[in-house]
Amino acid sequence: MRLKDKVILVTAAGQGIGRASALALAAEGAKVIATDLNGDLLQGLDGISTEVLDVTDAQAINAIAAKVGPLDGLFNCAGVVHNGTLLDIDDKDWDFAFSLNVTAMMRLCRAVMPGMLERASQTGTASILNMSSMASSIKGFANRTAYGASKAAVLGLTKAIAADYVKQGIRCNALCPGTVDTPSLRGRIAASADPVQAEKDFIARQPMGRLATVADIAPMVVYLLSDESRFVSGQAMLVDGGVTI
Template sequence: MAGRLKGKVAVVTAAGQGIGRAIAEAFVAEGATVHASDLDRDKLADLKRAKKAKLDVRSTKAVEAYAEKIGGIDILVNVAGFVHHGTVLDCEEKDWDFSFDLNVKSMHRMIRGFLPGMLARAKEQGSSGSIINMSSGASSIKGAPNRYVYGATKAAVIGLTKSVAADFVRQGIRCNAICPGTVHSPSWETRVEDLGKTVGGKDKAMEIFVSRQPMGRVGKASEIAALALYLASDESAFTTGTAIPIDGGWTL
């Protein structure tokens, strides 16, 4: 089915690589006008047919200016995030504050900035708007070792998602969360390299990551993008307030 997002306007954060890039590319391919942002604008250079911008989602002023510039949209996808490694004993206050600021408060900023325009557009067009937040299976659904503050932030994302969904369901706005398992991406490759330093090499680290996946492999960014595309499209018009695992059976 082609043109699933034809006529829709979408905003995707952290679109420079990994899951964010795959989502932006999928949305463009399905006919959406895509506003793709990243803290490092250079990573967006080869993203075709998208409107590109540098954006620091930790800056309220920058987010508000970005939302005012773009105006009404149909789809908002909050992808930006950070994976902190460690237990509560490894989590300093600065780690806690940074993780919550980037993983949770950035979504608050983006939703607060874009929601008024989404509401107006939904009312004018008699359509629905879709907000998609990137959570995780790690600790938000299933406990994961050494993901203390990361798990706390991603659980908070689910709560935020359900609250927005409940508050605006009668005004044409849907809000859902995606909870990926381990996905092959540049950030995951960095984690593999870091783990390899302590377990005897990158190959051993890769083996450890794969061994915990019931399907025997890590996920692909394109597979997460396919779910985001469904949630962004009118096909999911009856879906809101959900936290959907897509993890190869890891949280079973």
């Protein structure tokens, strides 16, 4: 019960890392509010409050912040992966990558910050965790121009929030996973010209010789949203199977 009675909101909690994290947080005693754009994906999260949320909708973000009240923790997990080099990316793709991967994250942090400051004044600490990636934000990868640029921006946003609020008890860190076996990844593999080779290529870039599972990632989420990480802020936390060694 490392998170007993802490109130934590998770975005993109319908599947993949978000869902595994919501379940792991709840198992440690947190009062989790799991959100997703697709309400059907939130089925089966027993004992967890669920809300449909489009994180690209500024009004919806303000509304849910008002509804849930002060938070002890926030996990900004929603995001999108665009493939392509500089010459492959059009303005629409670029704008959407930054809208979902960065702007939505900023708006949600901004909307819940007053409540988090209130909680931190009472408990001594509150924690924000933003989803970044080891891809391009830490190490350059081919065909990830918009994705890499947006995930690097997440690191800048994270460090800025951490610096602004460190003396008021707010911690802010970024999670940088390696390649994780999720429905999102499976969809990208299936959409490739040669799915079998695409999966082999994803595995080949992992020094440990396998894809990460969501069970490899969720424990870091729990740690960074718990008081065990109370002296950790402004960090890019890698869980990448050695890719960036």
